Amino acid sequence: MNYFNLLLDRIKADLEGLQAAGILPAGLDFAAVALDPPKDPKHGDVSTNAAMVLAKAAGKPPREIATALAARLRSYSDTDGAEVAGPGFLNLRLKPSFWYARLSEALNAGDEYGRSTLGRGKGAVNVEYVSANPTGPMHVGHARGAVFGDALAALLEFTGHDVTREYYINDDGAQVDVLARSAYLRYREALGDRIGEIPSGLYPGEYLKDVGEGLVELYKQRFHNAPESEWMEPFREFAVAEMMGEIRDDLELLGVRHDVFTSERGLVAEGKVDKSLGGLRRKGLVYEGVLEPPKGKEPEDWEPRQQTLFKATQFGDDTDRPVQKSDGSWTYFATDIAYHADKIDRGFETLINVWGADHGGYVKRMEAAVKALSDGKVALDVQLCQLVKLMDRGQPVKMSKRAGTFVTLRDVVDAVGKDVVRFIMLTRRNDAQLEFDYAVVTEESKENPVFYVQYAHARCHSVLRKALEVMPGVDLSSSSLARVELQRLTHPDELALIKVLASWPRSVESAAEAHEPHRVAFWLRDLAAAFHALWNRGKEEEALRFLVDGDRSLTLARMALVRGCALGLAVGLRIMGVTPVEELR
RNA sequence: GCGCCCAUAGCUCAGUGGAUUAGAGCGUUGGCCUCCGAAGCCAAAGGUCGCAGGUUCGAGUCCUGCUGGGCGCGCCA
Numbered sequence: 001m002n003y004f005n006l007l008l009d010r011i012k013a014d015l016e017g018l019q020a021a022g023i024l025p026a027g028l029d030f031a032a033v034a035l036d037p038p039k040d041p042k043h044g045d046v047s048t049n050a051a052m053v054l055a056k057a058a059g060k061p062p063r064e065i066a067t068a069l070a071a072r073l074r075s076y077s078d079t080d081g082a083e084v085a086g087p088g089f090l091n092l093r094l095k096p097s098f099w100y101a102r103l104s105e106a107l108n109a110g111d112e113y114g115r116s117t118l119g120r121g122k123g124a125v126n127v128e129y130v131s132a133n134p135t136g137p138m139h140v141g142h143a144r145g146a147v148f149g150d151a152l153a154a155l156l157e158f159t160g161h162d163v164t165r166e167y168y169i170n171d172d173g174a175q176v177d178v179l180a181r182s183a184y185l186r187y188r189e190a191l192g193d194r195i196g197e198i199p200s201g202l203y204p205g206e207y208l209k210d211v212g213e214g215l216v217e218l219y220k221q222r223f224h225n226a227p228e229s230e231w232m233e234p235f236r237e238f239a240v241a242e243m244m245g246e247i248r249d250d251l252e253l254l255g256v257r258h259d260v261f262t263s264e265r266g267l268v269a270e271g272k273v274d275k276s277l278g279g280l281r282r283k284g285l286v287y288e289g290v291l292e293p294p295k296g297k298e299p300e301d302w303e304p305r306q307q308t309l310f311k312a313t314q315f316g317d318d319t320d321r322p323v324q325k326s327d328g329s330w331t332y333f334a335t336d337i338a339y340h341a342d343k344i345d346r347g348f349e350t351l352i353n354v355w356g357a358d359h360g361g362y363v364k365r366m367e368a369a370v371k372a373l374s375d376g377k378v379a380l381d382v383q384l385c386q387l388v389k390l391m392d393r394g395q396p397v398k399m400s401k402r403a404g405t406f407v408t409l410r411d412v413v414d415a416v417g418k419d420v421v422r423f424i425m426l427t428r429r430n431d432a433q434l435e436f437d438y439a440v441v442t443e444e445s446k447e448n449p450v451f452y453v454q455y456a457h458a459r460c461h462s463v464l465r466k467a468l469e470v471m472p473g474v475d476l477s478s479s480s481l482a483r484v485e486l487q488r489l490t491h492p493d494e495l496a497l498i499k500v501l502a503s504w505p506r507s508v509e510s511a512a513e514a515h516e517p518h519r520v521a522f523w524l525r526d527l528a529a530a531f532h533a534l535w536n537r538g539k540e541e542e543a544l545r546f547l548v549d550g551d552r553s554l555t556l557a558r559m560a561l562v563r564g565c566a567l568g569l570a571v572g573l574r575i576m577g578v579t580p581v582e583e584l585r
Numbered sequence: 586g587c588g589c590c591c592a593u594a595g596c597u598c599a600g601u602g603g604a605u606u607a608g609a610g611c612g613u614u615g616g617c618c619u620c621c622g623a624a625g626c627c628a629a630a631g632g633u634c635g636c637a638g639g640u641u642c643g644a645g646u647c648c649u650g651c652u653g654g655g656c657g658c659g660c661c662a
Binding site: 039086175331387429545 | 607624643
């Protein structure tokens with residue numbers, strides 16, 4: 001369990017004790033009392049602001065409250081000290097026995113270490129991610145959204161949320177018509193026509209040649225000289241299905257799987273757009289009107305125009321938004337309203353959308369729509385993923401769609417492997433740009449965080465293998481090691497490693513609450529660093545080597561530590577979708 | 586012009602819902618392999634947290650303005 005919660009419960013109980021003793025008045029609100037790791041480890045293991053946040057309501061100086069609380073907290077057998085510091089901080093020091101208990105918990109939990117019930121009872125969560133348009137293969141940028149969404153979903157599952165992973169197929173807009181026309185051209189090409197240059201406005205990619213050949217196989221000559229009205233539907237359907245097949249294959253390469261694929265076209269066909277907009281119209285939120293021109297610079301060809309609008313301004317957007325085109329078809333926003341209405345109807349209470357940063361301007365209107373549709377009951381969190389800058393030895397990789405030199409997701413995965421792509425994509429906050437350097441990520445050094453962490457994991461297993469050689473037949477399973485004499489672990493670096501390991505449950509919970517999976521990557525680096533440090537300590541002082549000749553109980557205690565570290569690394573890596581490796585060579 | 590995101594060490598970035606003396610990697614300098622994997626470790630140097638105000642007992646963290654960068658801005662998705 002998250003030991004901060006454990007200690008917080010203890011502190012609250014003691015605050016109640018102070019109330020009973022008449023030192024603090026009754027009726028205080030403890031909600032603001034927090035327990036945090038101090039920035040500076042010299043200040044102890046945990047620090048609470050209790051005295052400071054209660055001082056005003058209690059009518060006593062913070063240091064006085066802190067002193068009284070400290071006296072109580074010192075009495076616990078696993079507490080080494082409680083000091084009042086600064087304006088009224090209470091810094092707690094915990095005895096090794098406290099940390100042994102945490103290590104033991106980790107070992108007993110095994111692969112489930114850190115799993116939390118945080119999300120239990122909080123309602124179903126829908127994570128929509130990737131949702132790349134089915135008009136071509138996925139590129140590097142898509143990979144970031146895919147990995148981010150997938151890791152976030154895993155993180156939420158691990159912390160007890162009911163999660164659905166979803167992909168929205170944009171198969172209803174003008175661009176899939178363009179896809180169909182592009183496929184038609186390739187169809188004619190496959191039938192032997194000379195098509196020459198691909199006209200601008202159509203997709204030039206070579207990948208459509210297969211689609212053209214597939215169409216010939218299916219339809220032979222049937223649509224060779226047919227008008228667009230005849231082939232448009234079947235070609236669009238075929239091409240979209242082919243592209244979705246490609247995309248699914250690409251996602252599979254990355255180890256990304258969705259539970260639900262929702263088709264935009266399907267929503268329209270089922271009348272969900274009419275239904276959801278009808279609902280909004282009844283609430284008075286959809287109307288016929290004329291928009292003001294955008295503030296500031298007015299587009300040159302601006303003309304007032306009567307449109308069907310959604311009253312987004314009522315929910316915090318800058319302007320009302322059109323839902324219908326002049327030809328009567330729906331705007332993308334309209335179908336997106338229907339899509340979100342559908343998600344709400346399916347019972348989700350939290351919607352998370354992972355989008356590319358270029359959709360940032362769309363966030364407010366979608367938030368407005370979800371508020372309107374759910375009467376404010378459903379939360380929408382849009383996470384924007386910034387650009388991935390592909391580099392090679394510090395030089396940007398030139399990409400141009402026109403020149404056909406853009407780098408696909410498949411290229412990158414083929415070059416460096418799934419695990420590297422996944423890990424690197426999570427080494428930055430999603431809203432910061434990310435440099436992805438081919439040379440660095442394939443380097444086998446500390447500069448490469450994937451190898452750094454994997455190396456620590458491999459070293460753990462290397463020691464465990466060695467231990468088995470030295471002590472044949474010994475049971476090194478985590479459940480068995482949970483019961484060894486952990487009090488033999490006394491060196492500060494050993495305790496430091498346990499402390500990092502023990503911080504996992506809290507790190508996982510806070511990463512999940514903040515929707516920030518990159519924090520898992522940072523925690524893994526910290527744990528790996530603590531392990532590498534301890535390892536090297538054994539090179540300087542023989543007594544600190546993990547395997548100690550002639551001292552079986554000490555060796556076993558250290559195996560418990562190594563096993564705990566290994567399982568911590570493995571659990572974190574698995575949430576990121578990275579396979580922990582036991583050997584690097 | 587308007588809106589959103591970003592600005593922390595020479596470089597790339599963390600900073601756990603405001604709190605005690607701001608962290609890491611790379612790079613630089615100097616150390617550590619007869620020994621469980623040196624693909625690693627230790628130490629030193631390096632910061633007015635973009636600028637200016639404000640809220641607060643207390644701000645890298647919250648608010649306002651400015652500067653610089655990214656993205657977007659009526660029937661493209």
